[in-house]
Amino acid sequence: MRDDDPVLLGHGSGGEMTARLIGSVILPSLFPDGNVPPQEDAAPLSVSGTDLVITTDSYIVDPFIFPGGTIGDLAVNGTINDIVMGGGVPAALTIGLILEEGLLAGDLRRVLRAAGETARSAVVPLLAGDTKVVPRGKGDKIFINTSGIGVRRPGVLVPSAKSIRPGDALIVSGTVGDHGVAILSAREGLSFAAPVVSDTAALHGLVDDLYAAGIEIHALRDPTRGGLATVAVEWAESAALSFTLDERSIPVAPAVAGACELLGLDPTLVANEGKLLAAVPLEQADAAVAVMRRHPLGRHAAIIGRASEGVAGRVTMTSLIGGHRIVHRLPGELLPRIC
Amino acid sequence: MRDDDPVLLGHGSGGEMTARLIGSVILPSLFPDGNVPPQEDAAPLSVSGTDLVITTDSYIVDPFIFPGGTIGDLAVNGTINDIVMGGGVPAALTIGLILEEGLLAGDLRRVLRAAGETARSAVVPLLAGDTKVVPRGKGDKIFINTSGIGVRRPGVLVPSAKSIRPGDALIVSGTVGDHGVAILSAREGLSFAAPVVSDTAALHGLVDDLYAAGIEIHALRDPTRGGLATVAVEWAESAALSFTLDERSIPVAPAVAGACELLGLDPTLVANEGKLLAAVPLEQADAAVAVMRRHPLGRHAAIIGRASEGVAGRVTMTSLIGGHRIVHRLPGELLPRIC
Numbered sequence: 001m002r003d004d005d006p007v008l009l010g011h012g013s014g015g016e017m018t019a020r021l022i023g024s025v026i027l028p029s030l031f032p033d034g035n036v037p038p039q040e041d042a043a044p045l046s047v048s049g050t051d052l053v054i055t056t057d058s059y060i061v062d063p064f065i066f067p068g069g070t071i072g073d074l075a076v077n078g079t080i081n082d083i084v085m086g087g088g089v090p091a092a093l094t095i096g097l098i099l100e101e102g103l104l105a106g107d108l109r110r111v112l113r114a115a116g117e118t119a120r121s122a123v124v125p126l127l128a129g130d131t132k133v134v135p136r137g138k139g140d141k142i143f144i145n146t147s148g149i150g151v152r153r154p155g156v157l158v159p160s161a162k163s164i165r166p167g168d169a170l171i172v173s174g175t176v177g178d179h180g181v182a183i184l185s186a187r188e189g190l191s192f193a194a195p196v197v198s199d200t201a202a203l204h205g206l207v208d209d210l211y212a213a214g215i216e217i218h219a220l221r222d223p224t225r226g227g228l229a230t231v232a233v234e235w236a237e238s239a240a241l242s243f244t245l246d247e248r249s250i251p252v253a254p255a256v257a258g259a260c261e262l263l264g265l266d267p268t269l270v271a272n273e274g275k276l277l278a279a280v281p282l283e284q285a286d287a288a289v290a291v292m293r294r295h296p297l298g299r300h301a302a303i304i305g306r307a308s309e310g311v312a313g314r315v316t317m318t319s320l321i322g323g324h325r326i327v328h329r330l331p332g333e334l335l336p337r338i339c
Numbered sequence: 340m341r342d343d344d345p346v347l348l349g350h351g352s353g354g355e356m357t358a359r360l361i362g363s364v365i366l367p368s369l370f371p372d373g374n375v376p377p378q379e380d381a382a383p384l385s386v387s388g389t390d391l392v393i394t395t396d397s398y399i400v401d402p403f404i405f406p407g408g409t410i411g412d413l414a415v416n417g418t419i420n421d422i423v424m425g426g427g428v429p430a431a432l433t434i435g436l437i438l439e440e441g442l443l444a445g446d447l448r449r450v451l452r453a454a455g456e457t458a459r460s461a462v463v464p465l466l467a468g469d470t471k472v473v474p475r476g477k478g479d480k481i482f483i484n485t486s487g488i489g490v491r492r493p494g495v496l497v498p499s500a501k502s503i504r505p506g507d508a509l510i511v512s513g514t515v516g517d518h519g520v521a522i523l524s525a526r527e528g529l530s531f532a533a534p535v536v537s538d539t540a541a542l543h544g545l546v547d548d549l550y551a552a553g554i555e556i557h558a559l560r561d562p563t564r565g566g567l568a569t570v571a572v573e574w575a576e577s578a579a580l581s582f583t584l585d586e587r588s589i590p591v592a593p594a595v596a597g598a599c600e601l602l603g604l605d606p607t608l609v610a611n612e613g614k615l616l617a618a619v620p621l622e623q624a625d626a627a628v629a630v631m632r633r634h635p636l637g638r639h640a641a642i643i644g645r646a647s648e649g650v651a652g653r654v655t656m657t658s659l660i661g662g663h664r665i666v667h668r669l670p671g672e673l674l675p676r677i678c
Contacts, residue, residue, distance in 0.1 A: 002445075003448065007441065012438070025447055026470060028448075042467065045430065045488075047389055047488070050389040054467050056467050059471075096395045096486070098397050101347060104345055105342055108364055116369040126369055127376050128376070131360065138478065145435045147467075151387055
């Protein structure tokens with residue numbers, strides 16, 4: 001981007017445009033020496049001999065109260081998930097609020113109660129906070145930043161796309177697209193035959209179960225902005241492998257599938273907030289799916305694809321009717337302010 | 340506050356109204372069981388036997404580029420300072436961006452270069468980041484959250500207002516009010532005989548020097564929103580002591596004093612971003628001032644008051660002309676969006 005180019009909404013999509021903004025503006029400015037930290041959900045850090053991971057996320061979801069959750073539980077779940085996807089066991093969170101003048105105290109209470117409950121039920125303390133207020137028209141009711149630290153799991157590989165091996169199976173923990181469709185339906189006042197609610201949830205327990213069962217997790221990511229397909233493309237590029245995905249095996253709730261068809265959306269590009277994608281050795285794939293299906297957040301877990309040698313970074317989808325297509329990451333903005 | 344009361348700009352002041360919002364809405368909602376973490380600049384946390392501190396701050400300063408700095412260096416300095424005031428040695432920072440559609444790439448570059456340079460010169464890595472974009476009119480160019488972790492200094496007291504003892508001296512590291520007046524002059528297009536620039540700076544080196552000299556620091560705080568007077572009142576209340584401050588000894592740069600007089604502002608209520616207030620034993624006060632004055636950020640350090648038994652929470656100021664007045668924390672909003 002040139003200096004007089006403006007930031008556009010699509011730069012917040014989590015897809016191709018976000019990658020360009022980060023690659024051409026943000027990273028070169030922050031790290032002009034090229035010494036750029038790896039781009040994963042959470043960053044590793046060793047302090048006084050203790051291996052930690054740290055992460056940060058800002059939430060700007062519109063509406064901030066939506067079917068299945070609020071921006072408060074979304075933020076807490078999202079940051080817990082980033083720590084977990086980075087190979088950490090969550091240890092503490094911080095919460096920073098940017099409130100727009102005029103926000104009702106009752107709405108703020110509802111959001112913060114949800115955040116507090118979510119943190120308590122995940123047994124992760126909210127230890128530090130900050131509150132700012134902006135004038136009307138300079139914000140949008142409430143934005144939340146949650147940052148967090150976790151302790152790296154001892155004795156296991158730190159999950160990373162670079163650890164994916166040819167032959168690995170790709171597993172998704174459940175139906176895709178629920179969060180994005182729930183937000184869109186709330187925003188646009190759409191209603192479908194079956195109500196669609198956000199899947200916002202903290203995935204630490206599901207991941208604990210996988211490790212407890214001895215599953216060797218090569219890569220782990222929660223497919224939020226950009227959806228499952230965007231993560232698959234990023235992984236295939238990082239690992240320099242080809243992926244083949246089978247659309248018939250990707251779980252999509254009927255109401256979400258119907259809504260996506262109606263709205264012309266591809267559910268594999270729609271955001272999730274309580275799902276994970278894992279790459280595991282093929283011989284452990286069935287066991288991993290079985291472990292997930294025993295957990296309430298993994299009941300619809302499924303093997304959806306394979307990694308293999310081949311064109312580096314190419315992801316191919318076998319469609320519902322048996323055709324093949326190349327999968328691309330989300331190009332620009334699909335649904336602004338989804339999280 | 341009742342559920343149908345709106346959040347007002349004054350709730351972001353850092354003064355009395357902020358304390359009410361936090362006390363009546365934020366903490367009871369996040370922690371309904373009353374199990375509230377202590378309200379200091381940074382929170383202590385022990386992980387696998389390592390003593391850490393964590394902190395978070397969002398920055399919404401307007402204008403985001405101002406005399407003496409940008410929102411980028413302000414955010415990095417501010418979070419480093421919160422870690423240091425909490426008794427930590429900074430180990431890592433995160434940076435979360437909320438960009439408004441239309442922000443120019445060149446302005447974003449300028450802000451992030453300043454953030455990156457500031458972090459590098461303080462030798463604190465920026466390890467994790469996040470970028471969100473909001474539509475025009477739903478934000479204001481750029482908001483930044485910086486969160487951070489530090490390692491607790493071994494073998495020293497964690498600074499806390501509760502550790503202030505009767506007889507302690509109160510020391511400020513330099514002139515007060517510079518940041519607030521710089522922002523106000525930029526925002527309102529005011530110009531003064533001598534230019535006023537923000538004092539934004541990272542204070543870890545100054546604090547290192549105090550510890551290295553064997554100064555026993557009881558309490559430590561950077562007087563940002565609400566200024567020096569608000570911190571003094573908060574400390575006196577937490578410590579259940581009386582403070583007497585001497586206005587004649589509080590350093591104020593002539594240009595800042597002039598601007599405050601013109602604008603009807605009390606410089607002890609105006610925000611600073613590169614100053615600290617310390618409570619130390621009286622017998623070490625002169626040594627502490629001497630140490631500070633040898634550091635570039637402490638050249639105007641001065642003893643400005645004393646703690647004593649007496650009415651708990653009362654702060655009295657001896658004025659320039661020798662009178663006495665009770666000092667109150669900042670009641671509402673003085674200068675919105677100062678940091």
